[in-house]
Amino acid sequence: MAKQKRNAQETKLKILTNAKLLFSKQGYDATTVDDIANASDVNKALIYYYFKNKSGLYSEVMSGLFDAIYEEVVNSSKKCNSVVDELEVFIYSYASYAYKHPYFPALLLRELSDSGAHLPEMMFVSMRRLFSLLSDILKRAEEQKVFKHSIAMVVHFMIIGGLNLMVTTKPLRVKAMKMDKDIDTCADCLVDDVAEFIFETMKNSLEVR
Amino acid sequence: MAKQKRNAQETKLKILTNAKLLFSKQGYDATTVDDIANASDVNKALIYYYFKNKSGLYSEVMSGLFDAIYEEVVNSSKKCNSVVDELEVFIYSYASYAYKHPYFPALLLRELSDSGAHLPEMMFVSMRRLFSLLSDILKRAEEQKVFKHSIAMVVHFMIIGGLNLMVTTKPLRVKAMKMDKDIDTCADCLVDDVAEFIFETMKNSLEVR
Amino acid sequence: MAKQKRNAQETKLKILTNAKLLFSKQGYDATTVDDIANASDVNKALIYYYFKNKSGLYSEVMSGLFDAIYEEVVNSSKKCNSVVDELEVFIYSYASYAYKHPYFPALLLRELSDSGAHLPEMMFVSMRRLFSLLSDILKRAEEQKVFKHSIAMVVHFMIIGGLNLMVTTKPLRVKAMKMDKDIDTCADCLVDDVAEFIFETMKNSLEVR
Amino acid sequence: MAKQKRNAQETKLKILTNAKLLFSKQGYDATTVDDIANASDVNKALIYYYFKNKSGLYSEVMSGLFDAIYEEVVNSSKKCNSVVDELEVFIYSYASYAYKHPYFPALLLRELSDSGAHLPEMMFVSMRRLFSLLSDILKRAEEQKVFKHSIAMVVHFMIIGGLNLMVTTKPLRVKAMKMDKDIDTCADCLVDDVAEFIFETMKNSLEVR
DNA sequence: CATGAATGAGAGTTCATTCAT
DNA sequence: AATGAATGAACTCTCATTCAT
Numbered sequence: 001m002a003k004q005k006r007n008a009q010e011t012k013l014k015i016l017t018n019a020k021l022l023f024s025k026q027g028y029d030a031t032t033v034d035d036i037a038n039a040s041d042v043n044k045a046l047i048y049y050y051f052k053n054k055s056g057l058y059s060e061v062m063s064g065l066f067d068a069i070y071e072e073v074v075n076s077s078k079k080c081n082s083v084v085d086e087l088e089v090f091i092y093s094y095a096s097y098a099y100k101h102p103y104f105p106a107l108l109l110r111e112l113s114d115s116g117a118h119l120p121e122m123m124f125v126s127m128r129r130l131f132s133l134l135s136d137i138l139k140r141a142e143e144q145k146v147f148k149h150s151i152a153m154v155v156h157f158m159i160i161g162g163l164n165l166m167v168t169t170k171p172l173r174v175k176a177m178k179m180d181k182d183i184d185t186c187a188d189c190l191v192d193d194v195a196e197f198i199f200e201t202m203k204n205s206l207e208v209r
Numbered sequence: 210m211a212k213q214k215r216n217a218q219e220t221k222l223k224i225l226t227n228a229k230l231l232f233s234k235q236g237y238d239a240t241t242v243d244d245i246a247n248a249s250d251v252n253k254a255l256i257y258y259y260f261k262n263k264s265g266l267y268s269e270v271m272s273g274l275f276d277a278i279y280e281e282v283v284n285s286s287k288k289c290n291s292v293v294d295e296l297e298v299f300i301y302s303y304a305s306y307a308y309k310h311p312y313f314p315a316l317l318l319r320e321l322s323d324s325g326a327h328l329p330e331m332m333f334v335s336m337r338r339l340f341s342l343l344s345d346i347l348k349r350a351e352e353q354k355v356f357k358h359s360i361a362m363v364v365h366f367m368i369i370g371g372l373n374l375m376v377t378t379k380p381l382r383v384k385a386m387k388m389d390k391d392i393d394t395c396a397d398c399l400v401d402d403v404a405e406f407i408f409e410t411m412k413n414s415l416e417v418r
Numbered sequence: 419m420a421k422q423k424r425n426a427q428e429t430k431l432k433i434l435t436n437a438k439l440l441f442s443k444q445g446y447d448a449t450t451v452d453d454i455a456n457a458s459d460v461n462k463a464l465i466y467y468y469f470k471n472k473s474g475l476y477s478e479v480m481s482g483l484f485d486a487i488y489e490e491v492v493n494s495s496k497k498c499n500s501v502v503d504e505l506e507v508f509i510y511s512y513a514s515y516a517y518k519h520p521y522f523p524a525l526l527l528r529e530l531s532d533s534g535a536h537l538p539e540m541m542f543v544s545m546r547r548l549f550s551l552l553s554d555i556l557k558r559a560e561e562q563k564v565f566k567h568s569i570a571m572v573v574h575f576m577i578i579g580g581l582n583l584m585v586t587t588k589p590l591r592v593k594a595m596k597m598d599k600d601i602d603t604c605a606d607c608l609v610d611d612v613a614e615f616i617f618e619t620m621k622n623s624l625e626v627r
Numbered sequence: 628m629a630k631q632k633r634n635a636q637e638t639k640l641k642i643l644t645n646a647k648l649l650f651s652k653q654g655y656d657a658t659t660v661d662d663i664a665n666a667s668d669v670n671k672a673l674i675y676y677y678f679k680n681k682s683g684l685y686s687e688v689m690s691g692l693f694d695a696i697y698e699e700v701v702n703s704s705k706k707c708n709s710v711v712d713e714l715e716v717f718i719y720s721y722a723s724y725a726y727k728h729p730y731f732p733a734l735l736l737r738e739l740s741d742s743g744a745h746l747p748e749m750m751f752v753s754m755r756r757l758f759s760l761l762s763d764i765l766k767r768a769e770e771q772k773v774f775k776h777s778i779a780m781v782v783h784f785m786i787i788g789g790l791n792l793m794v795t796t797k798p799l800r801v802k803a804m805k806m807d808k809d810i811d812t813c814a815d816c817l818v819d820d821v822a823e824f825i826f827e828t829m830k831n832s833l834e835v836r
Numbered sequence: 837c838a839t840g841a842a843t844g845a846g847a848g849t850t851c852a853t854t855c856a857t
Numbered sequence: 858a859a860t861g862a863a864t865g866a867a868c869t870c871t872c873a874t875t876c877a878t
Contacts (some may be wrong), residue, residue, distance in 0.1 A: 029238030153395035161370020186362035447656030571813035579788020604780035
């Protein structure tokens with residue numbers, strides 16, 4: 001009666017996509033399995049068939065996202081020929097990914113405010129992998145006497161925090177702009193301008209002169 | 210049967226305090242009114258007697274926090290005698306508040322990833338009030354030719370984001386340290402060191418030389 | 419602090435009046451003690467001080483109403499000089515009471531559909547007292563060969579049912595009229611016309627010719 | 628653990644039947660969803676699965692009843708060959724339905740005393756449909772000079788009111804009889820006798836002589 | 837693969853009622 | 858006489874999860 005046999009892979013992907021969207025928009029708790037099933041035009045039980053349970057689905061969503069962003073950053077940084085370049089590329093490619101997938105920053109921030117309550121291991125590993133990319137850049141830059149010594153973890157969070165908050169607060173900032181023209185909330189800044197500003201800030205500050 | 214204390218103020222405060230703790234540890238959705246009632250050693254219905262409903266309680270919790278941090282920052286900056294000093298004080302006092310009330314960063318971050326889904330107006334107003342403090346510092350510094358032009362919103366988020374993430378990820382970072390000694394997650398950095406590093410970064414980068 | 423010592427009797431009356439109103443508008447279950455306290459501008463606990471509990475208050479409200487309608491009917495029928503007159507007066511005075519106190523029909527109907535779940539005895543006694551008034555009229559009329567034999571209980575319910583339903587459905591009937599002009603729901607019939615019609619119907623039918 | 632029957636139709640019907648019973652016995656507010664679930668030997672959540680919410684269930688119950696009584700009356704009146712016959716059939720079939728489904732009168736009376744607070748539209752439409760049946764009979768009778776002019780709405784309520792109250796007060800009247808043999812509450816009158824008496828009363832009174 | 841039917845555990849909220857003052 | 862504080866028991870409704878088909 002219903003449209004069955006619709007290709008397993010495709011169905012699974014559809015579920016993942018909708019889950020990603022809903023989780024990011026509403027958070028883990030506020031998103032129900034029913035929501036996801038309806039959005040995906042799929043029976044609720046099927047979600048359990050594919051993903052064991054809600055938290056399993058969430059994990060799979062998050063892994064996907066982390067893998068993707070890692071790929072993006074790593075790939076982009078291949079064609080670099082200086083550590084400073086590498087930092088720039090790190091920031092730009094993270095920024096561009098964040099803007100292209102605006103659910104990601106929300107999910108990441110939420111996860112970090114929970115100290116990773118929902119997904120212990122995988123999240124953890126992926127985060128560290130990303131951080132060690134930056135950490136490594138900074139270390140090499142220091143060895144090459146291009147950058148001063150810095151606290152990599154804090155640099156990382158200034159970059160990630162700055163970019164993520166710019167993405168997640170976009171609607172808030174637009175609203176603020178409409179209410180009070182005097183305060184500039186950067187409501188229609190472009191990604192690249194933000195990324196550039198962050199990069200320049202870091203370079204300026206860290207560079208050995 | 211239970212102890213009826215008949216001290217309204219005290220009781221209400223006890224509820225607010227426990228709510229603050231639980232909301233920050235577990236998030237809004239994952240914290241039940243029962244949790245709060247039990248933690249406060251109070252009948253659940255009493256919470257509704259004082260706060261109308263869960264979201265009303267949450268609002269009151271958040272208002273309190275925002276008011277407090279605003280006070281802290283404003284008071285501390287009174288004794289400054291230069292704009293650069295003001296920036297330093299802004300960062301340090303925010304940092305010290307965040308470390309003293311570690312639930313605050315978690316709540317703030319979560320709220321910002323939701324675009325303020327849980328509390329429309331009040332949150333909004335308080336956030337802007339805090340931001341305009343920093344925005345004003347930067348503007349005056351620029352007028353005095355002490356700082357270059359900068360994007361205030363991004364500066365704000367780099368500071369706030371950096372600090373908040375350092376607070377909320379503390380347990381995660383400690384765990385990471387134990388697993389892999391090679392990656393330095395700044396697991397036992399002190400508040401003041403972090404604040405100082407952020408301040409220096411910003412000053413270095415923005416200062417007119 | 420608050421306006422106390424406001425005369426006990428007066429306060430009690432105010433509570434009774436508001437209770438009567440609310441119970442009739444919303445029914446027993448849907449009316450909360452808080453509703454009544456607020457409407458009466460009185461502390462909730464005071465209601466328990468005066469009336470033991472919700473159902474006690476309800477009982478007192480109902481007794482008052484039944485006593486009043488009984489008085490009304492009995493008094494009016496004193497000046498009659500024929501049984502037919504007495505029937506007429508019974509119907510008219512009941513009708514006028516019902517229109518003057520439109521909460522009464524609603525309460526009565528509700529009570530009767532419950533088989534008197536809320537107030538066992540008193541309600542019961544009062545109802546019977548009223549019925550025996552009519553029953554007696556019909557019996558005497560029959561003895562005097564003025565009326566044929568009839569089933570008093572059914573006559574009673576046709577009168578009471580007809581009048582009460584006309585009162586309680588007034589808003590419904592007005593609404594119906596606006597939607598469909600073709601069906602005449604007697605939306606703006608006057609009390610007296612309804613009473614007259616009922617009286618005439620009964621007289622016509624029962625009279626010995 | 629419990630028996631899962633997997634027969635949707637049957638289960639749904641069981642719920643509706645028990646709901647009908649309980650709502651009529653106890654009224655809307657006093658009947659809990661738990662009551663209905665227990666009586667139906669069904670998990671509470673299932674009720675929400677089928678009926679959205681309590682008031683949705685109530686609506687469905689009431690629609691069913693109104694449809695049924697309308698059918699009954701309409702079908703019975705097909706074989707009539709005079710308007711007077713039609714009136715008789717109207718009264719008898721309503722009476723027989725009311726006696727066979729004694730929850731109906733209670734529900735109807737309660738609904739009418741509320742001015743339809745619980746179910747806006749459907750109730751309304753169904754009531755009017757029933758009334759227009761009688762209204763039409765009276766109109767045609769008048770045109771044929773068989774009946775005098777009358778106020779259809781009041782006639783309707785005298786009939787409906789009389790019958791319904793006879794049904795709902797049955798237990799009360801039995802109790803009264805036991806307490807006082809002198810007052811005849813028609814405690815063991817038969818349906819048909821009541822219906823006949825009402826019909827005769829109306830005919831006698833309305834007929835053109 | 838896919839679905840509708842069914843469940844258990846709890847969450848938020850309300851309310852009659854009582855107690856201390 | 859009157860009040861604010863506090864409670865326990867219910868009640869409606871939701872949701873992750875499972876089962877039978």
